[in-house]
Amino acid sequence: MWSEFNNRIFSLACKTSIVTDDDKNYITDTFRWLRNNSSDSNDINKQNLLDNGLIKICLWYFEDYFREDNLSRSIILQFLSNFSMNNKNVQEQIFKGFHKKIRVTFLSSNDAKLLNTSIMILYTLSINNNELRVQVLQDDELIKEVFKKWEKAELEYCKIFLDSIFSNSKDFFIIYKNICSQTQSDLLEILCIWLEHYEEEVSIDVIDTIGKKLFMEITYFDEVKNSVLNILAKSSSISKFKSKFDNDPQFLKKIIDLLKYVHERSKNNNEFSEVKNLSTLFSGSEIISHSRFCFKSDIIRLISNICHNNLDNQNMIRTEHVIPILLECCSFDAKNPLMREWSIVALRNILNGNLNNQTFVANIDAIGPIDQNSKIAF
Template sequence: MAAPRLPPARLSGVMVPAPIPDLEALRALTALFKEQRNRETAPRTIFQRVLDILKKSSHAVELACRDPSQVEHLASNLQLITECFRCLRNACIECSVNQNSIRNLDTIGVAVDLILLFRELRVEQESLLTAFRCGLQFLGNIASRNEDSQSIVWVHAFPELFLSCLNHPDKKIVAYSSMILFTSLNFERMKELEENVNIAINVIEAHQKQPESEWPVLVITDHFLKSPELVRAMYAKLSNQERVTLLDLMIAKIVGDEPLTKDDIPVFLRHAELIASAFVDQCKIVLKLTSEQHTDDEEALAAIRLLDVLCEMTAHTELLGYLQVFPGLLERVIDLLRLIHVAGKDTTNIFSTSGGIRAEGNISNMVEGFKSHLIRLIGNLCYKNKDNQDKVRLFL
């Protein structure tokens, strides 16, 4: 590959001022790296030159963070930074050799530091957002299918980058930072996440704001739901709306096209313990919905969603047995059904008009089918279980 010739740089990383030639050369490189053969034949020294340009331009960003009046002079440097990230991003696509070469220059650390500086600027410039997005894309690409790079990204990015980016107002920045989190997480790193549960909560919030984005969903379903400890820690700190969101994704995992694996079952038994315990403790809060003042009570609606999860869990053979003997669960469901039946005789409250079961929809519709879900859960808990069948005959 005949790479465009970049202007000479001193080893210190301080470039000779020549932003326009640098930019033109970088753009040519970015275009070349769209081709696999060019990525595979790239000279290793070219990445040092790109890093030198990135370092020099980052000095201008540091200055602007210290002196806001300098922000207006960032335009040319932001162009260079953006093109450096685009170039490096393209170079990493399906090319582990380039990923390793770029990583070994400590480019990841420089990129993360620069991205954190972007958040400090707190100015609304499209050129800044573009550089921000490209930097995150580069981190995602260098970590893709490369465990060594994932480890370095995690060391530099956790927790500050995720805390800074997952709640960013720009949707693409949230999506790209979710992608990096998804790519970098593994079983060992989940332990660190348990100690920084606010990051996990930010992912839930990101999914609420951007339900169409796949990355927050994948982080939750493919990582968070594999850690009962994290889910328990999250659940304790989530708002009721956020709990509903988490429970919705738990249902989606249970009833999804891909059945729970043998490795999933022990994990979901732990989830079942949390869900059943929370329902036994909180289910009577649903009775608040009989009052007109509480027809949109979020705490009650979260309790309803717990019932929905239990219905799906008890429809799963390998989870059913555990829940059939869960202390107090059947008795509490029977008791609640009786109370709801009494409440339903009053034509002025919400339970008197409960319709069919609706598994999805607006939170205000989640009360629909509550009574039928109670009956469904009782039926599941009694399935091939004589002790529970006898309890139902006794109490109903």
């Protein structure tokens, strides 16, 4: 088998200076055969081929002879991906020789098969090599294209690539720290979709780190991103992640302080103010596209989930004077669809099995308005 492999590589090398159109099918079939049989070759033979110019041969066919033949170019990349399997040194050499060409192809091609193969080989070459992986993850332009293209069914490796990012907090934050603010928001919005449809691919560590770095470490509440809050709200309702929220009183305290801050500011004419006109949801996209759309709803949803069957968290809601706020939130706000419903669910979860909270609500008329001294100064 290996002798045949060598012979086919040699035949490709001999043709690079005299190849004709009549040879096109033969060369494509040769690369197809190499693709199908390369994973069985041993490391010594692989290295010998690399030392004798394999990458240079493949580059010439990829860039010159098959410049207009996307199928043959895809087969060449598939061959190199299989050839590099389980060999870090081979992966590094192919990455060094082909990375720029693959990158340009992914950014410029309109051919779905070639696009999918391009991101596939970048994924396979770098997935187990931290140095190469970082180069790919820090490529802002490449990452943006993955975000644009992952929903296309024929580009399955864009989704696989994102699966790998959402399963590793280190990879996630390598990307997050190297992209602009808008692309950061795009990444977080895509993660929201993953939590709805592919939650098994999202690691607990990613959600935990987002909670710590993008919420707990944020000094000013105005800097908390809508999408971060939405991720926390969604994940708090998923059993896989729920324990990360249930037993962290500091996290709940900050959520409570955020609700107080937003609720107080909503009484004035600002980004958190309520919109009572239902028709605004249907007359245009201004409300739906608002920078704080659903922000307060997500806070209340998060409180509701954290307090479910958790006596300590229920008690904190009472002692931190949150129940009167939730009662006030049982009203319609077009800027926060389902705020009323989430407030009712939150109150149910806070009262369930908690006699002290039930007594508090039963005597709410005697308590009067929220104590102004209990509010947090920001």
